[in-house]
């Protein structure tokens with residue numbers, strides 16, 4: 001265990017590090033974060049003994065750092081700093097050999113069989129074996145970083161101190177190096193203390209993080225500590241918003257630049273609609289904040305294109321995502337900026353309604369088929385039908401919603417659709433009860449994010465009522481058109 005007890009120290013009598021207490025457990029990955037000049041490197045230098053401690057103590061396995069001899073210390077701690085100081089033009093392998101120095105015995109310090117094995121092993125792991133005979137000066141910054149990590153690992157330390165280990169690395173090599181360090185931590189019990197600038201990388205790799213400001217640790221905790229937006233804003237003086245990684249249960253931080261202010265635009269003059277028997281394509285001049293379950297563009301995004309493609313009623317594609325992407329490509333619609341859904345109903349029966357509700361412009365587009373109408377509250381299992389039956393709803397609003405209000409809007413729009421089916425007495429054929437929707441309904445809510453932010457869009461709000469009324473009316477009309485067509 002590395003124990004830092006009330007440590008003060010720096011470069012002169014006025015200390016940079018001002019009373020730090022921190023215990024880093026064995027086999028822990030601890031990330032030290034903080035803005036430039038906050039004292040991260042200085043703290044490292046106090047830990048390694050490069051700088052004298054003015055007061056307090058640093059204990060390594062229960063013993064004070066200054067008590068260790070240089071060799072003893074090198075077996076315990078290895079340090080990877082940003083400063084690449086290699087005075088002679090050693091080859092890559094020669095540099096890594098230096099890492100074995102603390103383990104070599106005798107006056108001649110010959111490499112043992114074990115030393116050679118470790119050197120081969122770390123060169124393999126850090127993927128630098130192909131450079132083993134290349135002079136260090138002739139490899140790139142990123143490759144140098146990997147060589148120095150290999151040297152640090154060759155030392156077989158208990159604790160690895162890393163000062164910005166991914167400084168020169170591209171994203172592939174950043175993740176490769178950190179994955180490797182993480183693996184060492186998990187498989188060999190290596191303790192890692194790393195100075196990191198990238199908060200998102202820290203959130204993904206560190207077990208705990210410490211936030212340093214003006215030489216003081218102002219917070220220590222797990223990755224969720226990075227969800228404290230106000231604290232990050234105060235420390236880094238940048239407007240941040242925290243979200244979550246979509247697949248890893250860790251926070252991710254998004255920075256808002258000053259130039260992010262957007263010019264006001266007129267909602268009704270900001271879109272074009274193209275409609276034919278193959279597709280409906282709504283294109284907005286500016287991206288809208290969207291929430292959707294569309295085949296393409298699902299989730300929460302900023303998107304400009306909203307498409308509803310007609311497919312055959314027996315459509316049965318193993319990979320609808322690729323299929324829709326190809327369709328979008330054929331019409332030169334960028335799939336990466338699009339919500340796309342599909343329907344087997346006749347697109348001529350689309351209903352589009354616009355209305356200002358309480359001064360908030362709204363537009364709703366619905367295509368509806370109810371052949372697969374389902375009462376979701378019924379217990380029977382669904383048999384895959386081939387009926388035309390999807391209600392696709394697009395709701396565009398000139399308002400500014402929080403993410404919570406976006407979810408509210410989904411609920412409101414769904415309630416309105418269900419009410420329309422209720423009033424039209426649309427039934428689930430299997431149970432002969434009133435249907436609540438169809439088996440494959442799709443919804444997109446798009447917001448201009450203009451005006452004051454609204455935290456709610458439920459049925460108790462004016463904007464929620466507006467969504468409800470427009471979706472209800474449009475759904476009813478679209479279903480009636482569908483019923484009329486199938487009766488013909």
Ligand SMILES: Nc1ncnc2c1ncn2[C@@H]1O[C@H](COP(=O)(O)OP(=O)(O)OP(=O)(O)O)[C@@H](O)[C@H]1O
Nearest residue numbers: 010011012016034035036037038039040041042043
């Ligand atoms: N050799 C030095 N002599 C005197 N003061 C120094 C020296 N090195 C750093 N400092 C000062 O100590 C303070 C902390 O510096 P330090 O390098 O520890 O910050 P840091 O958090 O590692 O910053 P960065 O993120 O920019 O690397 C800064 O105000 C810096 O100017």
